[in-house]
Amino acid sequence: VPEGTAALEGSGIVKHFGGVHALDGVDIRVMPGTVHGIIGPNGSGKSTLVSCLTRYHRIDAGQVKIFGTEAPATAHGVARGGVTRVFQVPHLFERVSVLDNVLTGMRMQESYSWLGAVLRSPAYRRQDRKERQEARELLAFAGLAGRADWLASSLSHGQKRLLEVVRAVASRPKVLILDEPATGLTSEELDALGRLCRVLRERGLAVVLIEHDVDFVMGLCDELTVLESGKVIERGTPEKVRNSAAVLEAYLGR
Ligand code: ADP
């Protein structure tokens, strides 16, 4: 992939729901190794944009590219292409440990050898040790190290949402999309989420963050795309967005 290629790119995305113009020609470029925020008032089209980029919705016009190549036609294909979306409602395995929830995320990959697991071959045991160590490391970034051996059902709502993010990370995506992950988190959990996002950025992932908490977004994101009524009204660094007249008007002028 040539230098400067976006991890995820949408061009001229149009999406109507009946008479509602949810997206009206949206362009977005998310670079690898960055945290990219999507902000905008309620109903401005943030979630719809993500659904279009991940092929959960069929688009009425426009193009989606993943690392410079036309995105697969189905949501499943996009996920297999390394673009993972974390939903607002966690679907964890409540009756197994926090650690095992993470390991399940890792082992969704096709390379995982079920036969090796059944036979408990040396190669399997080596990989198993490596994966457990990596899972504990990710849990530590999320502030959940002390909870690794607890049942997932014992976690608070915010911790469950963090675990959902860790699980998504464990599947080794290239692009991770978080739709309002901070909702209902305590300030401690919010710090953990920020820490996790920074680690992912360092590892070269592209993180897409849809978020209401403007302070959190501004402190974390490298770049922002600002939507209003299905159109991009501003894009760029947090500083640029903070000083944008169009953004001020969108947030204050209503
Ligand atoms: P945001 O995530 O920014 O709050 P959404 O993307 O959820 O906004 O919604 C954008 C617009 O599209 C809103 O007017 C919303 O009512 C409409 N919309 C979203 N999803 C659907 C749907 N499945 N059917 C009909 N209208 C929808």
Ligand code: MG
């Ligand atoms: Mg939304």
